[in-house]
Amino acid sequence: MKHFYTLLITLITLTASAQVPAGYYDYATGSGYTLKTQLFKIINNVDDPEINNTVEEFQTVESYNSLDGFNATYELDFYYEVNGNTTILDMYSENPSGADPYNYTPVVDECGNFNGEGVCYNKEHVIPQSVFSSQLPMYSDAHHLIPTDGRVNGFRSNFPFGNVDNSQLVSQSGISNPTQNGSKLGEYLDLGYPVDYNGDVFEPIDEFKGDIARIYFYFVTRYEDQVSNWSSYAMFNGSSDQVLAEPFLSVLIDWHLNDPVSQKEIDRNNNIYYNHQNNRNPFVDHPEYVALIWNTTPDTEAPSDVTDLAASNPTDNTIDLSWTAATDNIAVSSYNIYVDGVNTFNTSNTTFTVPGLTADTNYCFTVKAKDTSGNESNFSNQACEMTTNNGSSGGDIDIFFSEYIEGSGTNKVLEIANFTGAAVDMSIYTLKLSANGNANWSTTYTFPNNTTINNQGVYVIANGGSIVCTSEYDDINNAITSFNGNDAIGLFKNDILIDILGDFNSSANYAQNTTLVRKPEIDRPTTTFDINEWNSFASNNCDDLGTHIQTLDVEDFTVTDIKLYPNPVKGNEVTIVSNEDISVEVYDLLGKKVSEQNITLEHQTLDISGLSKGMYIIRLNSSKGSISKKLIRQ
Template identity: 55%
Template structure:
């Protein structure tokens, strides 16, 4: 459809070209590599006159108007525009600005291609029109702060074909967002501009798309995506040129990669891959064991480019990743010996050799696991419709909640950033619940303690329930900003009888956005007085196969000891089964516990 407006676009270009001075890029002539990148940073910073965030809506009239596809003067939205077909919906400039939304077509807002959480919503990044574009509110919500990439297995597709889902981009296996081909180059060049304009700050910001440096800026896998979209999928076209001129007129600077696409290759095209691994971390130490955690610390590794994070291994199995040289391993079992090692990672994904190994035994003071309060419902609805429900199936009323607290970690932060303490005299009756909701939430009439700090979560923020400052239940994964429950309600399954310090989505039933029919009550098919373990059986026993079955419909903790008393396996039953394929032939002692009762059984493996 573009060729119908070729003459018109040419006239606009001739008029708008005068806005960018002919000598705008003169000081960059003859430069290449990162020297060119740094000089472009000087050019696009000089003259940049940051505007207000609200002014973007007005500026979109000149920068993002559809004069190219349907040519109807509506808002040009990369996530809803159908270049070769009629759009499913359109927005008129100045109308239907978000606001609340429930589905596509409700309203449009401002989408930060580099998520604003990366730079703490600070100026001038927050209102830089080169990377802040108009977008349907609902699709913007699905994109959230995800990296861009090629989707292999989609879990959401917008009306114009933009998709979210498991990455098909080599080098990254998480969740990504993929726009349609027509606008992939626009987005790539906007992010490359962002890397230039904020070169002096970006090394301190954290996101999957970034590698923690001020030169290459982007992770290897993501840079490959950007270069592919820039070169092969969507080269510069007339609407992007016109948009660049209008953006210059609005805030006084231009995107150099629209005016000079060849400079992308001059800066990033001939990079030598980093194949040198960091040195191994040293002096790993374990300390302060509790029933469920052990503190770890180590000396930093070194690298020819830079270390960006550390992998922590527990008993030779990867456990989690952190960016600091101290951390705490949580979710451990009481009275159990664990051995820890650490490796270092650089921006290219090179992993060091392992550190020294240290081992530590957790305590057994009765605070880990077992029957206790647990999260029974989680509502992450539209706008401020957010609530948490905590259930009590301990067998008695808990009349004083002062020992308990809720903590929130936002945007993949490896530490807890917000703490909620229960108000004085707060209590939960046996088989009752306690609701904490946002003050503006629709809580369906349930009695709630209104708190906007702890209920400021999104679908990628970890939430922990603590007792005596020890984690006892967890929603999400601490230190991981991948969305796990976005725009949904989760209700704990009725067969769950105790908290879990490892988030397991299979313990929850998922409902649609803003579902809160069950908020204020919880049903459990088990109780402390039922399902005694005295008559529990395991079968087959002796066992020749890979699993045994436990005659209980509740989740049980198990430990398997050999005849020398050495712990050889531990975990939780899965749908009433325990895996035993790792056991050699012999006689074992199987210990089973529901947190309140405990029995032992002799187990024979043939």
């Protein structure tokens, strides 16, 4: 789920939305080359009936020239330079720890003629286009096309990637070797891999070796049905399964492990998916897939034990759990949750709301971590908590309908929001439809397995024929979205109605050809539909889809006299003035926590040196409550 937060002058506003589509990798369940083929079916542009129950996305084949606009908009240096948002990020000229030897202004400095390094930039095919005879869609696939200095691009030419022997550098007029940022071309350096290579290779700087490796892993996966038919290339072995020849497979795996996925890669992957060609690089989203596909040595190492398990926030029927993440030599895939010694739930998160409990009952919990090979850790510490006995039967804080689109044709969408304060497991929730005033619920929708809505997150269900704001959809279901403006739709918890759109057993129109968005002051579901709880918009209006705003009065918070300055800030420190010790959490606009620090009365400075330019949400927590503020780093 994407998350976005906005602070108004007199209101605390909480907002939420989505990122990697839910279900995108549901079909990726195997290992070895089976997993590679499963990923191929997910990210290619050919429909496959085997995966029609997942969010399969067809790659949009864009033109080669369309990358010019994409590069000028999205391939900018938000990560290393003070004024980087106006210059191209070039992996062959970037100096991550100091001033770049030269910078390029988008479009203005695009090649063009050049006679040396630092003159202009163009587009490099990381996998040389001669390998696939410059054919589409490989020729214009943005995942392996990067903006680079024109002269260095020509210098790299069609050489494979590898580690270079510094004593055997290639000499070429018009360019220094190494280049001005340290990239180099020379004879392959033998680092003891089982297979050697005799020839020249190109080596980027350490900061971008993992980027190059994950581009190769994407490319040989995306085009596994074609790669064996292409012309000879030193890095390929002529197969469609392993594809990458030794020693280059070992080199790329080492680069991948030593240079983990960066925020730059995550952003680039999202921009290519959402704003360009509609498919993703799985090895950026799931770096562990590399070892699962190309590591033939069985993984027998169990994850570390889960620590700091805590149970809190009991209600009559739920208890919240949280714990510190386990670690693993490859990757932790999920956690098994034991309720009174019985393995009952599984989640990939480090928080979980245990549903379906009995009021006024003590429960004890333990957790085991599980890795991608099925190895399991020992039990965590035990945490116990007693459910409450408030006896309430309705009107409690819970998830609720937050948006409804009944538009032209099959533009029909439902959105559900979670502002309960914790992630919600959707296994005990269903949706039901009553058409044309029918006295019975005729259609039932069950959420996909393991569906969770994060706190302040939303879940969007759409008709398969809907064409408005399709990037925000989490699931497609034609049955539950067959509604018209006079059909009642119910949200059920443990088969008990908790929220409703329309009037059950009535065929009166309440929202025909209309978009409804729940008002921000509504904080809980209701079993009686009230149109006054909704803002109405024109048909097919999806401006707010994928997000929801809930507004709380500042008076609800008891934190007093907290000041934050300067804001916006250009330096590396922000002063926070408080009348007591507080903890500070910093979140990016996707809802990811990027920093956490303690501020004391003696030291009231927040270090933001590790943050790139952009907008963040600062959450200030004291013993009396919490408050959120927007921070802009320039």
